[in-house]
Amino acid sequence: MTRRLTVAQALVEFLAHQYTERDGRRRRLIAACWGIFGHGNVAGVGQALLESEGALPYLQGRNEQAMVHAAVGYARQSDRLAAHAVTTSIGPGATNLVTGAALATVNRIPVLLLPGDTFATRPADPVLQQLEHPGAGDISVNDCLRPVSRYFDRIVRPEALIPAALQAMRVLADPAETGAVTLALPQDVQAEAYDWPEEFLADRVWHVRRPAPAPDALAEAAAALRAARRPLIVAGGGVVHSGAEDALRALVDATGIPVASTQAGKGALHHAHPADVGGIGHTGTAVADALARDADLVLGIGTRYSDFTTASATLFAAPDVRFVNLNISSADAHKMAGLAVVADARAGLEALAGAVAGHRVPDAYARAYTAGKAEWEAAVRLAYSWQDEGARPTQAQVLGALDSVVGDEDVIINAAGSLPGDLHKLWRARSRRQYHLEYGYSCMGYEIPAAIGVRLAAPERPVWALVGDGTYLMMPTELVTAVQEGIAIKVVLIQNHGYASIGGLSEGVGAERFGTAYRFRAADGTYTGGPLPVDLAANAASLGMDVLSPRTVGELRDALAEARASDRPTCVHVETETADTVPGAPPAQAWWDVPVAQAATRPAARRAREEYERQVSARRRYL
Incomplete structure (x- = not known):
C-alpha cells in the first residue's frame, strides 16, 4: 500500500510518527517544528505543516539562530529523548542556522534542521539567493552546514528521502552520535508528489539502550579505584543526560570519593552533599582545583575534558596521576590517555559500585576535602551577603538574591559573559536540570530562546534566563515569541555597560x-x-515584557520574588557594580x-x- 504525498507532506507525516523509548518510557522524538517561511519552504514544508492539521505542532520564531537555540533548550531539558525541528528558506535564513547548529553539535544535543535549498531541476541559473560557484554546480549555501552537522543530506529526488530520514532519526536518537542533523530540501523537490510506502509513514520506535561496560574494562577500573589514595570524580554532562544522578550518589556514599563538576555536569550531585566540592577548572572552586592538582586518579564520567576543565592541560599536576573515563562515546572515553570504560553513565556507575563494594577513601582524605568544602561555602556566603540594602548590587549579590528566591524546581540558564564563571563557582545547584549552562560553545544570545525551549519541555518549572547587556543586545528577538505564546520565562538582565x-x-x-x-x-x-544612554528596560518593555527595575540590593530581592510569582514573561533589569573577581572568593585557581x-x-x-x-x-x- 502507498500514499500519494509531496516530499514535504511525507516528511512531516514521517516525523509525526517517530518515537524514542528508554527505560520503558516512550515519547515523541520530534515534538514540534519551529519555522520562518520564505520562498524556499513556504509552499513545501509550510504547506505540509498546514495540511497536517497539528500532527506536527508549529512554533513561530523571529530569528533562525534563536529557533535552533530554543530547540536545543527543549532537547536538553528532555534528556535528549525529544527534539524539535527547525525549517527555514534557502539563503540567509539557512545560513543563519549555522551558529545554532554548531552549538547543538558541540554540546551533543539533537536538533533537526530542514532548510530549503535551490532547485534540483535547475530551471534557471541563478535563482534568487543562489550562490553561484563557477567550478561546482551542486554547491549551495547549505553546504555551510556540513561541518557543523552530525549528519547531512540533500534530498534531490523524492525516493532519496526514505533512507535519509531514517539515518537522520538514527543519529538524533543516538546518545553517542547526536547533534545537529540537516536535511536540505530543494524547493522544487519539496512540492513534488510521490507514492510513499505505508511502512515509511507508520509509527517507529528508536530504542535508547544503556550499554554496560565490558567486564575486563570494569575490572581494571575497579582495581585502579581501589589502589588510589587521592581519587577525584569529574562529573560531566553525560551524568545528567543519562539520568545517572542517583547512581553517582550511591557510588559516592559508598566510597567517599569527592565529586567536582564541569559546567554541564554541575547539579549531578546536590550542592549540600558532603562530597560535592563544586565546579572544576578555570572557573572552578578553590577546593575542587586543589583536589585536582593532587589527585592520583581521576574518574571522568560523561565529560569531554575541555580546556576549561583541565585548565589547558595544567590542572592535574600529580606526577603519578592516571585517568579512568566512563563515557558512552569511545572518542571521549579514550581522552587523557585514560582507561576507557565505554558505557552508559548510569549502567557504568551501577556496575562500578558493585565492583568496588566495601572500598572507601582514607579518612584523612575525606576530612581534608570536607574542610576545604566548608571554607568554600563560607566564601560563597560572603560573596552573596551585603551590608547596605541601599547600595547597587554586585553580580555575585544578584546571584545571592536569586538563590534566596528560587525553589528546587527552578531552572537557571546562562551561556556567556562573566556569569558562567560566577555561577560555576557560586551557584548552589539543588535539583537535576536546575543548572543549565551552555558552555561548550558559550554562545551569546542563547539564553532567552533556550529558556523558551526549556519552559516548553517543563511547563511546570519556573525558568530564568540570566543575561548581560552584551548578550541581550545580540538576540532579544524571541522575547516577542514568549509574549505571543504566553510563555512565562523570567529574564534577569544585568547592565554592566x-x-x-x-x-x-x-x-x-x-x-x-x-x-x-x-x-x-x-x-x-x-x-x-x-x-551609552541605552535603556534596555524600555527595549524589553517595547517587545511586550513586563519589566521591573530594582535599583538597590533591597529592591532586587522583592523584584525577583515578584517575577517568580508572575504568570507573564517578566524581565528584571538591574545595574550592577562591575568587578572582575568574586568578592570574598579567591581568584581563579587554574590557568586558561x-x-x-x-x-x-x-x-x-x-x-x-x-x-x-x-x-x-x-x-x-x-x-
Missing part, C-alpha cells in the same frame, strides 16, 4: 580592555568616554591558555607574555 568577562581577560593578556566597553568615544578616539603577543612594544603586553610563558611551562601531555 559592556563585555565584563572579556574586559577582564583583555586586561590579563595585555590588551588593556581595548574595545570591550559600551561607551562613547573620547577625545583620543578610544571608547573610554561616558556610558589564551595566547599572548610574543612581540609587543606596550609594557602591559610584555608583562602578560612573561606570565604566559611561566604558566604554559606547566602544561603536560597525559600519556
Whole structure:
C-alpha cells in the first residue's frame, strides 16, 4: 500500500510518527517544528505543516539562530529523548542556522534542521539567493552546514528521502552520535508528489539502550579505584543526560570519593552533599582545583575534558596521576590517555559500585576535602551577603538574591559573559536540570530562546534566563515569541555597560580592555568616554515584557520574588557594580591558555607574555 504525498507532506507525516523509548518510557522524538517561511519552504514544508492539521505542532520564531537555540533548550531539558525541528528558506535564513547548529553539535544535543535549498531541476541559473560557484554546480549555501552537522543530506529526488530520514532519526536518537542533523530540501523537490510506502509513514520506535561496560574494562577500573589514595570524580554532562544522578550518589556514599563538576555536569550531585566540592577548572572552586592538582586518579564520567576543565592541560599536576573515563562515546572515553570504560553513565556507575563494594577513601582524605568544602561555602556566603540594602548590587549579590528566591524546581540558564564563571563557582545547584549552562560553545544570545525551549519541555518549572547587556543586545528577538505564546520565562538582565568577562581577560593578556566597553568615544578616539544612554528596560518593555527595575540590593530581592510569582514573561533589569573577581572568593585557581603577543612594544603586553610563558611551562601531555 502507498500514499500519494509531496516530499514535504511525507516528511512531516514521517516525523509525526517517530518515537524514542528508554527505560520503558516512550515519547515523541520530534515534538514540534519551529519555522520562518520564505520562498524556499513556504509552499513545501509550510504547506505540509498546514495540511497536517497539528500532527506536527508549529512554533513561530523571529530569528533562525534563536529557533535552533530554543530547540536545543527543549532537547536538553528532555534528556535528549525529544527534539524539535527547525525549517527555514534557502539563503540567509539557512545560513543563519549555522551558529545554532554548531552549538547543538558541540554540546551533543539533537536538533533537526530542514532548510530549503535551490532547485534540483535547475530551471534557471541563478535563482534568487543562489550562490553561484563557477567550478561546482551542486554547491549551495547549505553546504555551510556540513561541518557543523552530525549528519547531512540533500534530498534531490523524492525516493532519496526514505533512507535519509531514517539515518537522520538514527543519529538524533543516538546518545553517542547526536547533534545537529540537516536535511536540505530543494524547493522544487519539496512540492513534488510521490507514492510513499505505508511502512515509511507508520509509527517507529528508536530504542535508547544503556550499554554496560565490558567486564575486563570494569575490572581494571575497579582495581585502579581501589589502589588510589587521592581519587577525584569529574562529573560531566553525560551524568545528567543519562539520568545517572542517583547512581553517582550511591557510588559516592559508598566510597567517599569527592565529586567536582564541569559546567554541564554541575547539579549531578546536590550542592549540600558532603562530597560535592563544586565546579572544576578555570572557573572552578578553590577546593575542587586543589583536589585536582593532587589527585592520583581521576574518574571522568560523561565529560569531554575541555580546556576549561583541565585548565589547558595544567590542572592535574600529580606526577603519578592516571585517568579512568566512563563515557558512552569511545572518542571521549579514550581522552587523557585514560582507561576507557565505554558505557552508559548510569549502567557504568551501577556496575562500578558493585565492583568496588566495601572500598572507601582514607579518612584523612575525606576530612581534608570536607574542610576545604566548608571554607568554600563560607566564601560563597560572603560573596552573596551585603551590608547596605541601599547600595547597587554586585553580580555575585544578584546571584545571592536569586538563590534566596528560587525553589528546587527552578531552572537557571546562562551561556556567556562573566556569569558562567560566577555561577560555576557560586551557584548552589539543588535539583537535576536546575543548572543549565551552555558552555561548550558559550554562545551569546542563547539564553532567552533556550529558556523558551526549556519552559516548553517543563511547563511546570519556573525558568530564568540570566543575561548581560552584551548578550541581550545580540538576540532579544524571541522575547516577542514568549509574549505571543504566553510563555512565562523570567529574564534577569544585568547592565554592566559592556563585555565584563572579556574586559577582564583583555586586561590579563595585555590588551588593556581595548574595545570591550559600551561607551562613547573620547577625545583620543578610544571608547573610554561616558556610558551609552541605552535603556534596555524600555527595549524589553517595547517587545511586550513586563519589566521591573530594582535599583538597590533591597529592591532586587522583592523584584525577583515578584517575577517568580508572575504568570507573564517578566524581565528584571538591574545595574550592577562591575568587578572582575568574586568578592570574598579567591581568584581563579587554574590557568586558561589564551595566547599572548610574543612581540609587543606596550609594557602591559610584555608583562602578560612573561606570565604566559611561566604558566604554559606547566602544561603536560597525559600519556
